Amino acid sequence: EIAARLVSARATLGRWQVGMQEIRAAHAAKEPEALADALEHWSFAEDEELTNIRADLMRWQNLSSSVPEVLREALARRDVEQLREALSELARSGPARVDGIDEAKRFVDRYDIQARAIDKAVATCRSKDIRAALASWEFDPDDPRALCARSALHRRDEQKDALQAAVAAMDGPKLHAVVEAWDYERSDDSFVAARAAHQRYVAAIAELDRLARHPLGGDLVGLSAALVAWEFSAQDAVLARPRSLLAAHESLVREALDQFDGLALQRLWASGGGGGAPSAS
Secondary structure (H helix, E strand, O other): HHHHHHHHHHHHHHHHHHHHHHHHHHOOOOHHHHHHHHHHHOOOOOOOHHHHHHHHHHHHHHHHHHHHHHHHHHHHHOHHHHHHHEEEEHHHEEEEEEEHHHHHHHHHHHHHHHHHHHHHHHHOOHHHHHHHHHHOOOOOOOOHHHHHHHHHHHHHHHHHHHHHHHHHOOOHHHHOOOOOHOOOOOOHHHHHHHHHHHHHHHHHHHHHHHHHHOOOOOOOHHHHHHHHHHOOOOOOOOHHHHHHHHHHHHHHHHHHHHHOOHHHHHHHHOOOOOOOOOOOO
């Protein structure tokens, strides 16, 4: 009798081991139908492991019945965040397969690809790429990424207007500011024109400074010619010193003329960059 019981116990243990292996395999695979069939087939006495497995099965069955509708509605609304949340919950604690999950994953993947394209275009400040990314955007036009891209294009338009205004006014300091502030393509026509004007402005200032630093008080003839050739704003602060030098020289010349002081006129002519004595006329 004891031997028979031992044989029966070994047989029962063997069936339990086979059954638990099948149950555990279905549980690990997150297959609710296979798991339900295995639990029903073997009908083992409850223990802590089986209680936890049955709790997982109940959760998976609930998700299998509720999530497909959530996915369908989110897809219809093109609600990426809702889809992402549902997919995250399924990955964390859901069954392996749910109706609609593959379509939802493809949708979210497509969003992520297009979002990365917008992010890259905005980061590189390439307006052509930003427009192309927006043109291919399939999702909510008020999505933060789409709004960011449109804001980048609007900011470019504002900067372009500022470039054109600075060139039109030939305002040197403004040219400097708008050229430094430009964030977009260096090949843009408005930027190229503003940068060229700014370079001429910097060169003109350097020339004025060179002429005004003449050892004898300035190359006033050259300085006068440079002021005549000045193409930028007449109100530019850099013109104050050259104008002051010329005004002072002109005042001295008038005084010498009034006093018929030829020697003084000769000195003024030489110191002003005129070379030798002026010829009589």
